[in-house]
Amino acid sequence: MTDLSDMPVLPQVDEDALLEELKEKSLPLPVIKPLLTRIQNEAHHYFRETLDADLLVRHRATLIDRVLRALWRFRNIATQDITLIAVGGYGRAELHPHSDIDLLLLARDEDSINRHASDLQDFITLLWDIKLDIGHSVRTLDECVTEAEGDLTIITNLLESRPLIGDETLYSELRARITPEAQWPAAVFFEAKSEELNTRHDKHNSADYNLEPNVKNSPGALRDIQTITWVAIRHFGKGTLQALEDNGFLTEFEHKRLASSVSFLWEVRYALHMLAGREEDRLLFDLQTQVAEVLGYKDTGRQLGVERFMSQFYRHQLSTMELSDMLMMHFTEDYMQCDDDTITPVNEHFVLCNGYLQLTTPDLFEKEPAWLLRVFPMLAQISESKGIHSATIRALRDNRNLIDEEYRQNPEHNAIFMTLMRSRSRVVRELSRMMRYGILGRYIPSFGRVIGMMEYDLLHKYTVDEHTFRMIRLLRHFRYGDVRERFPIASRLIHKVHKKEVLYLAALLHDVGKSREGDHAANGGEIAEAFCSQHGLKPADTHMVTWLVSNHLLMSNASQRLDLSNPDDIHQFAVEVGDQYHLDMLFLISVADTHSTNPELWTPWRAEQMRELYRNTQAALRRGLENRLHKDDVIEEIQQEAIAQLQDYGLPEARAREIWGQPGEDYFLREGVDNIVWQTREIDAHGNSAKPLVSVRQTSDRQFEGATQIFLF
Structure with missing residues (x-):
């Protein structure tokens, strides 16, 4: 036999019984507040057991209806020339646990308000006292109509209103006066x-x-x-x-x-x-x-x-x-019918109707599935396009199941996709559309599996798909002068890249490995290699995309992990990169990836770390990996240059070396000549004083531009 003792039950309120209890006890607070607490507790228990919010949000509205009517009747508020109306979400009969209970107290005229002012004030005060989350307004019929005529929010609230108690004829008159024929x-x-x-x-x-x-x-x-x-x-x-x-x-x-x-x-x-x-x-x-x-x-x-x-x-x-895009487009089309003046032919299958791409061959996608992809590079070339017609959206969605493994392996379809990736304009816009209408996830299943994927930390500010599109958008934005000041090296390097689709593909695929267990960069590299080979990229381009995906974290991690002034560390990184072309491409990918993961991470310090790593590695590559710069030689050069400058200030080499003592190799590599000269002179001037030395100056270092530098000794 089933034990019903733990079965959740919906909270209930009997309006007439509640009214009798209110009359019996005379004081509403001791009755209503425990009732509201019980309703909430029982509703929460029901939700935890069933997760049936559909039923609960409507049921809560029904219970609040009964409570409000009982309180209205308890206060003996007149039912002539005044009415209590639910508006907003409450008017839709939808109430979440702490949603506002929006009420309109509607009176026939000012005289009606004046006659019932005391009762209405007592009623509102009572609702506040029992801690109901109410929002309310008191208006005459004429005021309501006038304000609705000029205020979108008010007319919207009234569209979903419903009467709770009072003069029902008054509510009917209000509805009759706010029809589309009368206003809005x-x-x-x-x-x-x-x-x-x-x-x-x-x-x-x-x-x-x-x-x-x-x-x-x-x-x-x-x-x-x-x-x-x-x-x-x-x-x-x-x-x-x-x-x-x-x-x-x-x-x-x-x-x-x-x-x-x-x-x-x-x-x-x-x-x-x-x-x-x-x-x-x-x-x-x-x-x-x-x-x-x-x-x-x-x-x-x-x-x-x-x-x-x-x-x-x-x-x-x-x-x-x-779906909301499609529905809003559907309404637009209803209000803006196409005619000869607003139709622009595109080809034998499509026209632009008021700027929106409309399919004129209803079964095109079914008969020629290649158009499921071809639509997007075509749209990228139509500058006057505003979007896609609702019928076209529906046809795309209804036929996207045709994109199967055989479809993906078709060279014609692969060539169409690469046409979009090589487009001079609107690449990200059309990729986003492909995703929204379910085409991109079908065509690249590994990307489809990371759509909506979130990483639960404060580092990643976007889902994987949103991050990816922002990354491609930034790579494309590097071409324009308005970002040159913030991304000086990237803005210069992007113009050296002849096949920018290599960068865009690397960005598109760089995180798809997160759909598998293990190292996502290595997984992504395998996916990228197969994808590029299938799409007919030349071996060198396939290698570059694969290498960038497999190593997209290499430079970002190195900029924070390595001692950027240590020749040994720089040499090792240069060996991993290999040549200038790989360094340039990796720098572009790394900057775009870091910034689009979380723009707040791209601080001046982080940016300079990346630039310094790039410049030092570039110098190592120009010198030749076989001609590595040894750390001892670098330290000796720094010391000799510092000594030369100190001698210009009248400080002998012997005194400088006495002050330096044994600070260790890292000191000379880390501080550089300018800081060493400044700090050595400050210590010399401090003499034999037993007091601590604190020296302050404005730094001229590009890495810390605008900062105040403090030296403690």
Whole structure:
């Protein structure tokens, strides 16, 4: 027999019984506060057992409805000429544990407000006293209509409103006066919401938000889906995913996929609120592990549970962005019908419709699958293109299953992909599109396995795919003068590279080895060698891509590990690099990789370390590896130059050597002539004083430009 004692149950509230209890005890706080605590505790227990946020967020809204109605009735607030309305997320009947409960107290006119002012104030004060997270406004019907006409946020809140208690005719009048015919026509509303969405994406697409994404406001998160539903309400009168399917904007498969992402994001948001004990929508670093544990993500031999969870989160983001892009495009096309003036032929299969690439041969991808790839290098060459038409996006996605191993091995398809990598413009934009629409991950499965992969540390600010695209973008940006001051050597070297696709391929593949166990650089090198050979690169280019992928950490690590003034260390590094061409290419890859991993790592000190390693290695290569510079010779040269300068100041060689004593070889290699001269003169001037010597100056060293130098002896 099944033991039901541990089965989770949903919290319940009987509105009439609650009202009777309130009347009996007269004081609402002793009744309501324990009730709200019970509701929350039971809901959290239910969530931990079931992870059913879909049911809970709606059920919580229902329970709060009952509590608010009971309190309204307990206060005997009139039901004529005034009504209590749920707006915003609460109006959608969605309440996470600590979401704001947004309320509109709507009155027929100023007289109605004045008559009920005391009751309304008591009601709001009571809600504050019981610690409900409420947001409220009190408006007359005319005020509501006027403000909605000029404020996008207000009209959006009212679109999803619903009456809770009071004068229902008043709410009906409000709805009648804010129709698309009366204010905010559907096309105008869509344009405003599109601009709002783009602004929000720009704000939440920074490095910090990639590391700690916002489950509500980040690109591909809940607000994107809500934007679609708001536009649908204005367009169709209904804002459900089912309405989008019924009107042909979503297929059944797309509907299920988007609903699955909503459910996942709701689970994450519920867990965040529950664990933080407040309205927290950002996946803060210290909460990510806890959320992953609550949602059941376990550590494996290859990945931490939190990394698996965040990878899943980013994949849902990507899926949501793909579908929301397509839906917003669908609405755009509805409002901006193509005509002869807005259609530009591209070829026999495509036209530009209002700037968006539209497929004119519906079964093209099925009949000629090579076009699944050919679309992207073609778009890279069309400067006036704004994007891809929704029908084309859907056709790409519906046929991407045609990309199998036989497709990948086809020389024609390999040549098309290399055409994009050799394109003079828009390479990263089109690679990003390929990924968003599911083509890139199918064509390069090893890259597909690292899409959304997160490394759980404060070093890596982006997922592997985002980091990769930023790296390629920076490599391409080295060509332009606006980065010359920050990347002087890279900006010079990039113009010496004749086959820039070698760099871009190395960047694209440099982290794909993270999908396997073991050394990701070595794994990536194996993948890169096979990929380049398959894509017809010449042996020398294949070698270079493979070597760069296998050694992409070599220079970055060496710049921090080696003594850059020690000729022995520099010689060993030069031997590993081999020649000037390898050094140049490795420097470009290393700078782009370090900066795009985390821009905050690219400090002036780190940049100068890399440049010094490059310059010293370049000197060693020019001298010839067989003519290595010995450390003793370098130290002797430094000492002799320092002595010559000190003698100019009147300090004899014997006194200099007396002061130096036995500081060790590292002192001379590390400090250089300028510092040695300064420090020696300061010690000499200090004489036989028993007091400590503290000397301060502004440094002229390029490595520490603008810094204050302090010498303690």
